[in-house]
Amino acid sequence: MSDTQISQLPEGLWTQPAIDASAVAELEGTDAIQRVRLPASIKYDFVPGIATTRFLRGLKEKKILGEREADSNDVYVPPRGMSPTSGKPTTVQVELPHKGSVASFCVVHIGFGVNAPPTPFVSALVLLDGACISVYGPLQEVDYDKVRIGMRVEPVWVDDDQLDTSFENIKYWRPIDEPDVDAESLKGHM
Numbered sequence: 001m002s003d004t005q006i007s008q009l010p011e012g013l014w015t016q017p018a019i020d021a022s023a024v025a026e027l028e029g030t031d032a033i034q035r036v037r038l039p040a041s042i043k044y045d046f047v048p049g050i051a052t053t054r055f056l057r058g059l060k061e062k063k064i065l066g067e068r069e070a071d072s073n074d075v076y077v078p079p080r081g082m083s084p085t086s087g088k089p090t091t092v093q094v095e096l097p098h099k100g101s102v103a104s105f106c107v108v109h110i111g112f113g114v115n116a117p118p119t120p121f122v123s124a125l126v127l128l129d130g131a132c133i134s135v136y137g138p139l140q141e142v143d144y145d146k147v148r149i150g151m152r153v154e155p156v157w158v159d160d161d162q163l164d165t166s167f168e169n170i171k172y173w174r175p176i177d178e179p180d181v182d183a184e185s186l187k188g189h190m
Contacts, residue, residue: 051081051090056165062157064096066131074132078167099176100128100135102151103186107144117172120144126153126173127189134190141174150180 048056051067055078058065066077067090074083075094082089105124111117122144125134139147140156155170163169 049081051079053165054093055079056167058095059167059169060163060165062098062163062169064098064128064155066094066096066128068092068094075130076133077128077131077135094130096128096130098154099178100126100131100153100173101181101186102139102147102149102153103127103134103189104149105139105147107147122147124153124173125190127186132189137170138172139174140172148180149183150186152176152178152180 055065064077065079066075067079067081068075069083069086069088069090070092072083072086072088074085075096076083076090077096079090103125105122107120108123109120111119111121117138117140122139122142123136124139124147125136127134137155139153142151152175153173154176156172156174157163158169158171
């Protein structure tokens, strides 16, 4: 068997192997495979940079750190070292309070991953007080049909002996006994 050329380039630079179709005849009359489930994993190294390193180290101390430009009040969390709107460096460090408001949410009916909470559960975007963009996390200790835009929440942290440089230090968010904020004030902060 020889390769067949599928390219018009000189000297057959692109080729496709010849196919032995005799095995196809043996499949006549068999049921087609509908689904194959294969485990997969990817290993990679992540270099967080200065701003994200500060943020992750803060989480290890139960601090939520953001950054802003010197001439702006927009606080970004997690920080990236520059403003996503102006491109200017975010040089001012800001420690944010452990309170926020639900800016958006979704009721999840299909679990994913081995650590997924029982379904249905709520995934929420939380706008921390003083921040201009939301952070994502699960919302618990409330029935999914009682969640509201503007609901006031706080983080629930892992135990101190489990703290690491990870956003997973915040296990989930839970409601607090404060009045909801006006939903209109949350527009544009997703």
